[in-house]
Amino acid sequence: METQPKVDFTGLIGPAKRRRLRSGGGRRCPGTAATSKGSNCKGATTIPIFLKKTYKMIESCPTDIASWTPDGEMFVVKDPERFATEIIPQYFDHNKFSSFARQLNFYGFRKMQSKPIRNSDFDANTAKHVTFFNENFKRGRCDLLKKIQRSTRGGGPGTGSDQVKDLQDLREKVNLLETTISEMQTQHEERMRRLELDMLGRMEQMMMAIQQQQQNQQQLQLRSQNSLTGPASVTSDSNLMKPPAPGSVSNDITNTFDPLPFGVGRGQSIGSLGGLASLMGGHQASLGFKPNFSGAPGGGPTLPPHPKMKQLPTQNLPGSLTLPNSRLDSLRGISTLSRGISNLSRGLSTESQGSAILGNAFEDKFFSMLMNGGDANKAAAASLSNFMNPTPIQDQLNAANLARNNSLMNGGTATAATTGI
Amino acid sequence: METQPKVDFTGLIGPAKRRRLRSGGGRRCPGTAATSKGSNCKGATTIPIFLKKTYKMIESCPTDIASWTPDGEMFVVKDPERFATEIIPQYFDHNKFSSFARQLNFYGFRKMQSKPIRNSDFDANTAKHVTFFNENFKRGRCDLLKKIQRSTRGGGPGTGSDQVKDLQDLREKVNLLETTISEMQTQHEERMRRLELDMLGRMEQMMMAIQQQQQNQQQLQLRSQNSLTGPASVTSDSNLMKPPAPGSVSNDITNTFDPLPFGVGRGQSIGSLGGLASLMGGHQASLGFKPNFSGAPGGGPTLPPHPKMKQLPTQNLPGSLTLPNSRLDSLRGISTLSRGISNLSRGLSTESQGSAILGNAFEDKFFSMLMNGGDANKAAAASLSNFMNPTPIQDQLNAANLARNNSLMNGGTATAATTGI
Amino acid sequence: METQPKVDFTGLIGPAKRRRLRSGGGRRCPGTAATSKGSNCKGATTIPIFLKKTYKMIESCPTDIASWTPDGEMFVVKDPERFATEIIPQYFDHNKFSSFARQLNFYGFRKMQSKPIRNSDFDANTAKHVTFFNENFKRGRCDLLKKIQRSTRGGGPGTGSDQVKDLQDLREKVNLLETTISEMQTQHEERMRRLELDMLGRMEQMMMAIQQQQQNQQQLQLRSQNSLTGPASVTSDSNLMKPPAPGSVSNDITNTFDPLPFGVGRGQSIGSLGGLASLMGGHQASLGFKPNFSGAPGGGPTLPPHPKMKQLPTQNLPGSLTLPNSRLDSLRGISTLSRGISNLSRGLSTESQGSAILGNAFEDKFFSMLMNGGDANKAAAASLSNFMNPTPIQDQLNAANLARNNSLMNGGTATAATTGI
């Protein structure tokens, strides 16, 4: 062929470009194969070869087949048929106008509307004309070609797929939101509940401690009154006042309060403080977020998952709104606890269990210590250990536990006072 | 120009614009057949016009342009170009092969691979052949045509109007989310507030209990000290242990624990402890959510609604929120009670009122108690008020309220205690 | 057989298949115009071909068939019949007035009522006139045409851009939701944390108060015991009144109570009361909302800002789930506090400061009050009983449980003490 690319396009078309058209890539139903050659076109920098080829095609094509529009802003294929069979093969490995158009489309070209306003304007000569436009594809403006980017998503800016993309994004966002909200709900639910339980537990403990202290003091008083003749009481008292010796448990109320949890090695062995520690552990656990209670076999649920949490994102409103009930339950559980229900472990997770155990250990030690101080102390000790125990938090599900607890308590404490709670 | 499409279109457009109007798309009832008369394929009813047209096209088309395959399973367009320009317009309102193909596609036809397996098999004669296949489109089998269904979504199952449906779904989801969030916000708000109130109430009670205990003990001490000479103290003690006489208050701490709050008329006057009450009011205000107190004139708002809480995007709360209110009231009642705060009536329900009374009763007692104690008592009062002091809970927005409350408190109470805040 | 389905296909092809190919529907890029000829309306770009055609129809149509109304706001088809048969085909691929009307409907045109108000107004000449109106379709206002949007769902103005508008709305809504959720998360997080801190702080204070009281009483006891012979106790007392020595813990209950926290340098070393102080500090911060902690340098972070709060709406799940840590932090912070770590004030607001001061004053007073003892016991009893009373919190649902619990407890405990509840 006479490919006379005067300028930069030299060599785009090989002289013997005689390959059996209809080869190349492309989707084909199962089957096929073809032979194509390569193109000797060295990479003329960043301009896609397709654009360079197309540009040259238009420039060198017979004007009765294809050409620039008069204003040079677009190009017109006047005879698509001949263009496909005669021109295209000179530059590409095929002879299909549709494939050519597809490529134009990839590069953002748009087919211009050729329809006349009035049918009477119909011109058979121009009827089959096909006009393509691309902002950066103009006669004499090879420099603009590099601005044209191939795009799988359609070349031009904002082609209209925006909508689709937006919709996709929205869909994802909404789904994410649903998930987020659902989780938030669950999480807050859980956290509220835990916080409340935690607080109640602490309060309960405090009350116990106070009560014990009271009784303690009363006894002391009585004792002091009764033992005016002897200094025994004095010893006792002094002991109480002393800062707790390392390894020993102070009966000082403050100590009780101390969140030893963190001050783990504050002088006590892990064992002795385990109770408290575990307690804290329990906290942590409880404060965790994901309500993974689902399975939670073995151990039993300390805090049975709130029934309401089951809600589904799609329409949990009704369910979620019943929350008050859950709150109620927890509160109820609490009060119940404050009534001395608690020391059992309703499904404490292992650590909780551990804490229970530790707590016991602690209790014992504490108890023995108390032994030094007099009977009343015992009760106090029990109370304290109890105190640390966060278990108090049981819900309605606790009936059984409750019973158990009571029995435990009865067994564990000798004085009526301790049963106080 | 001369509208002389040289070739195929010759005469298509006559001077008299004689197009067979009434072509083009359009709805056809399922079961049209239109003008068609009898057919050997009796089931002419439900067959789409496109299929009938196409079938006839193949049957009546010159075999050098298009025809059935030898086995009659498919049809081949041997000369797409001529087919498009000469045949298609006879049946359809266009002359484009691509449009014809699109329709075939709608009806589930598949283009068959025309490429030769071996290059050597390449036959220029068949190179441009286009073959389409449809299971129910076979030579002499008009009866199968009715099985072919057009699909908006394309030949395959399920593609189509997803967009629209998706949009609908999204819309619904978003609305639901909005509602959900709004409710969540309200609920959490409410629950937080309640939790806090609950806790504060409990703490307050505890403090009071403690304080009482303290004083109690002091008395005991005093008594014991004073009664060294006699067993009076014993009497005293026993008295403590006794169940509280009606109308009297037991000094037993355990008893204290008992939920008297609700035991409405326990006998005191109103008024003196307003300080504490207001303090609690502050709390509520800070944690409160829905300002449902709207009406609530007379009595003054102990818990002014939070300005920020107005949010509420849509307005779903009505039903769900009602619950909270009731709860609120009860809680409010509590704090109120426990603090003896309440003489105000923010639409307090009867029980609230009752509680108010109780609170007042307490107040009086406390007050008188303080009175008896002299200076120190003042401090105590202060301490309590302080304790109750919710200030910590107030947001930046509360400054004003706080001030107001304080002033009120200052005005209402003479002792330093009021300055508690 | 002759594949001449004689029947059913009859008429598929009209004898005068003369239609102007290349008409019909189809997608047209916004911005066509192409080969179109002159239209006096230059801005031919984004205007739908239908509108352009229609506009030209009206302009160039014989006035006895169709024309603009005198005011140019609408157009009138005076002779629908001729319009359909003579005019429409010149521009469209059909000759049906109904189809034309359908298109007008798609573009939001409305047919104006042609019926006379009074029968006598009936004018045979105008009876068949059909008038259409579109806000943006006026004589000489081609520029308005581009405002007219086709609607898939039919003519209504609102309908057309519904899809697009909906999408926009949805987008906005979703964004709003994201923001809202994100903020909610943060806020609730913050509030939970603050509430917890607040509560813990209060409890700590209470415990301290109690402890102090205890020690106090013990001292009293000791004193009373020791000073049976003399007024040594006086000495003791005076001691108590003294401001606490640095590093020592005041045994004044008031002091304990006092939120000294804010009164940082009240004479104590960081160690002793700091805990409370910081704790109070935490309070304030805590109930605020927006986590403005960001800067907060200087003073050291008692409660380091929650790292997790940074999450972005777009994908906070992972972040939000890390909550456990935050909780941990808060707890840790608390314990820290209780250990007297903190007494610093991270931006305490004035009121806090104020309260602190007041608190101190109160402390002293309270202390002295306590010193006196007295018969205040009654009040104490009431207070205690009040305190324990959880009943307020229970709803109707609790009745049963409560009863059950009570009975259980009653059965289990013999002494008055146990009746603690």
Add this chain to the structure above:
DNA sequence: ATCGTTCTAGAATATTCGTGT
């Protein structure tokens, strides 16, 4: 990994028909 080729599906407009008010 990018680009080319081909086939299929999506999307928007056009045209027609039917229906409910």
Add this chain to the structure above:
DNA sequence: GACACGAATATTCTAGAACGA
């Protein structure tokens, strides 16, 4: 019966996807 609109099909252009080079 008129009219607005839903619905189905038609036509055109653009984008997606698969496969190969």
